[in-house]
Amino acid sequence: MKILRQFLIILLISLLGEILSWLLPFPVPASVYGLVLMMAALMTGAILIPQVKEAAVILIELMPVMFIPAAVGLMTVWEKLRPMVVPVIVITFVTTLLVMGATGLVTQKVIEKTEKGSEN
Amino acid sequence: MQDFIEQSLFFGPVISLALYEVGLLIKRRYKLAILNPLLITAIVLIAFLAVSGVEYDSYNASAKYISYFLTPATVALAVPLYEQFKLLKDNLAAVLCGILAGVLTSLVSILLLSKLFGLTHEQYVTLLPKSITTAIGMGVSEEMGGITAITVAVICVTGMIGDMTSEWLFKILRIRHPVAKGLALGTASHAMGTAKAMEMGEVEGAMGSLAIVTAGLLTVIGASFFAQFL
Secondary structure (H helix, E strand, O other), X not given: OHHHHHHHHHHHHHHHHHHHHHHOOOOOOHHHHHHHHHHHHHHHOOOOHHHOHHHHHHHHHHHHHHOHHXXXXXXXXXXXXXXXXXXXXXXXXXXXXXXXXXXXXXXXXXXXXXXXXXXX | OHHHHHHOOOHHHHHHHHHHHHHHHHHHHHOOOOOOHHHHHHXXXXXXXXXXXXXXXXXXXXXXXXXXXXXXXXHHOHHHHHXXXXXXXXXXXXXXXXXXXXXXXXXXXXXXXXXXXXXXXXXHHHHOOOXXXXXXXXXXXXXXXXXXXXXXXXXXXXXXXXXXXXXXXXXXXXXXXXXXXXXXXXXXXXXXXXXXXXXXXXXXXXXXXHHHHHHHHHHHHHHHHHHHHO
């Protein structure tokens, strides 16, 4: 019954996330509150990795298929997509390259700086 | 048939999972980033529903149960994040600066380009979470009033672009450090970028997974602020 308890813990945190999302005025989804709560619980030792590990692995492995219904929902928003198709393609392509370049360059600069610093 | 599909509890999940399985086979066979299993599944399903005349709502009446575990699965992302926490602490400055730079670049460039194209607020917030993991990005789009289905598709395409262009981009910009490569892929292209990072090496892969959740969380905070600019 170990896996049952693991699911119970994860569902309980999800419920707490829902409650926070309902109580607080920020545009933050319940899942993100739950993720932060779980991280806090793990860091403080309130929940230990072995108490959630197997259920977490199963859920993460199954995650990609959980997006199928939402992705198929594209067929219901065709009308909204059509006028923005060109901007969407340009924005998606350009910003992805910019983000990847910025993250990589900044990280590399900081690493070079700190490595030089520790040599001196 | 419409009646049956509407009442069926298993039609939606079975057809979705079966097509995804086919998508995985195709991906494994040809190993091209453009053959993303989620995207293939969605396109084939849309074509099938359109041709057979089955309404999306009838399909979703049972397919929606697949998504029931999405919030718990997102909560579960804390487990790998926690397990990589040592890696975060050892490279704290580089990791935080790099991911923060990426998240800000994402939000600012989407804002500027949306203004340039004259997008509406709804269209703009649909695109804001495009670089982060679908689990978080979909929720952010929904909370801010975006068009969730478009957000999911754009997130998928973003993952594919990162996968296909990273080697070329790293060469041009001379990004050579494995930590920098991993963080760049995870921040720009979430899980799909991280899969690519894992092919490059162990450090790259670990940094990629670390970036997925960290960039996701930073984007939640940043996007709620940036949403008011357009």
